Amino acid sequence: MSLSNSQKKYLRGLTHHIDPVVMVADKGLSExxxxxxxxxxxxxxxxxxxxxxxxxDRKAWIQQIAEATGAELVHQIGQVACYYRRNPKKPKVALPA
Structure with a gap:
């Protein structure tokens, strides 16, 4: 799955209002x-x-997360990275064409 620039821009706008759901710290990407x-x-x-x-470390983690989960990196600023992966059964985010 690859997102177009307009889709990434749309998703970036949606990420402004969400809080981080996971924090990766000193121990790195554990199971x-x-x-x-x-x-x-x-x-x-x-x-x-x-x-x-x-x-x-952050650069390596960002790459590992994208590869391991199959998610698309929407954007990354400083210590925050945003990812998108469509749920095939119950999609929640309607992407523009």
Whole structure:
């Protein structure tokens, strides 16, 4: 799944009003953290993740989350990254064409 620029722009607008649902801290991407991210993506489709660590660590974590979950990185600013993965059974976010 790949999002167009207009779809990413639309999703970025939606992320302004949501709070981070998962926080990645010193211990990095443990199995429990990845399970929480998976569950949040299934339930919400569009999530915000707070990444507390060094810049290189955050960059690696952002990439790992996208690869492991199959979610699309909507955008990343500082210590916050936003991901979108459509729920095939119960879609909640209607994307523009």
């Amino acid at each position: 429990n953290v990845m399970a929480e991210i998976e569950q949040a993506l299934e339930h919400h489709e569009l999530i915000k993740v707070k990444l507390r660590g060094e810049r290189e």
